[in-house]
Amino acid sequence: MVRIEVDELTKEYGETVALDDVSFTIEDGEFVVVLGVSGSGKSTLLRCLSGLTEPTAGEILVDGTPVHGPRKEVAMIFQQHNIIDDMSAYGNALSGSITRYGFLKSFLRVQDTAEKQQALEALKTVDLLDEAQQKARRMSGGQQQRVGIARALVQQPDVLLADEPVSSLDPGSAQQVMRYLQTAAEDRNLTALSSLHQVNLARKFGERFIGLRDGKKVFDGYRDELTIDVVDDIYGDIETEGMFVGTTADEQATSLDEEVAP
Numbered sequence: 001m002v003r004i005e006v007d008e009l010t011k012e013y014g015e016t017v018a019l020d021d022v023s024f025t026i027e028d029g030e031f032v033v034v035l036g037v038s039g040s041g042k043s044t045l046l047r048c049l050s051g052l053t054e055p056t057a058g059e060i061l062v063d064g065t066p067v068h069g070p071r072k073e074v075a076m077i078f079q080q081h082n083i084i085d086d087m088s089a090y091g092n093a094l095s096g097s098i099t100r101y102g103f104l105k106s107f108l109r110v111q112d113t114a115e116k117q118q119a120l121e122a123l124k125t126v127d128l129l130d131e132a133q134q135k136a137r138r139m140s141g142g143q144q145q146r147v148g149i150a151r152a153l154v155q156q157p158d159v160l161l162a163d164e165p166v167s168s169l170d171p172g173s174a175q176q177v178m179r180y181l182q183t184a185a186e187d188r189n190l191t192a193l194s195s196l197h198q199v200n201l202a203r204k205f206g207e208r209f210i211g212l213r214d215g216k217k218v219f220d221g222y223r224d225e226l227t228i229d230v231v232d233d234i235y236g237d238i239e240t241e242g243m244f245v246g247t248t249a250d251e252q253a254t255s256l257d258e259e260v261a262p
């Protein structure tokens with residue numbers, strides 16, 4: 001269980017200001033969704049939090065420690081699954097221990113029962129225990145992303161970051177994967193941050209939302225505060241009508257349940 005503090009974070013790529021003076025704090029065990037159009041800075045924020053990208057200015061503290069480079073306590077799930085096609089679901093999940101223990105140590109600990117147990121438990125969390133021996137390339141996009149979640153869990157992180165984890169999935173699979181992500185974070189008391197561009201999906205699974213526009217934080221609040229005006233503000237000139245069904249969280253959830261059966 002950790003707290004994340006982001007203080008005046010700025011990231012510039014040459015002339016492009018991808019993040020502009022962004023500050024917020026995420027408490028232990030919170031599940032936060034980052035919203036914004038393509039290019040608003042969502043990936044850059046997650047990459048800075050994961051230590052994969054060094055900020056131009058500002059500071060990130062995870063559990064009070066400044067982030068400079070990747071660390072085993074922070075796991076990242078990517079848009080494009082990033083799993084190994086020719087490896088089984090189990091092998092992919094087990095590879096999460098490389099991030100935890102380092103390649104050589106992981107290699108030498110290949111017979112470690114505890115790690116194998118963790119891989120199986122992680123596959124159980126995403127309901128893929130029966131598919132453990134299945135090669136990743138034979139799995140659907142949704143199943144592959146669930147393997148990606150399992151691999152992140154084997155890293156035994158305190159923080160789970162997901163960069164557009166369902167962007168390449170159909171609506172049904174997207175909901176399913178988000179549900180597994182939410183359950184995994186809840187069950188293990190992880191502090192989680194996921195970027196999403198679908199507002200309806202975000203409202204269904206997020207508790208708190210951070211809205212980015214042109215690299216600036218334009219919203220930070222809870223589900224009931226994420227009104228149509230706020231969504232318009234985050235998405236600017238983009239047509240937002242279809243993104244926002246219902247005016248309350250309950251109506252929203254109901255409409256989504258009707259849209260895609262669980």
Ligand SMILES: Nc1ncnc2c1ncn2[C@@H]1O[C@H](COP(=O)(O)OP(=O)(O)OP(=O)(O)O)[C@@H](O)[C@H]1O
Nearest residue numbers: 013016017018036037038039040041042043044045
């Ligand atoms: N490695 C890079 N080099 C140069 N510019 C970059 C780089 N990464 C991102 N940018 C720029 O920074 C801005 C923010 O990009 P970022 O990928 O963080 O946005 P995003 O909201 O995640 O978009 P998407 O949803 O399309 O991934 C964009 O203008 C992008 O072109």
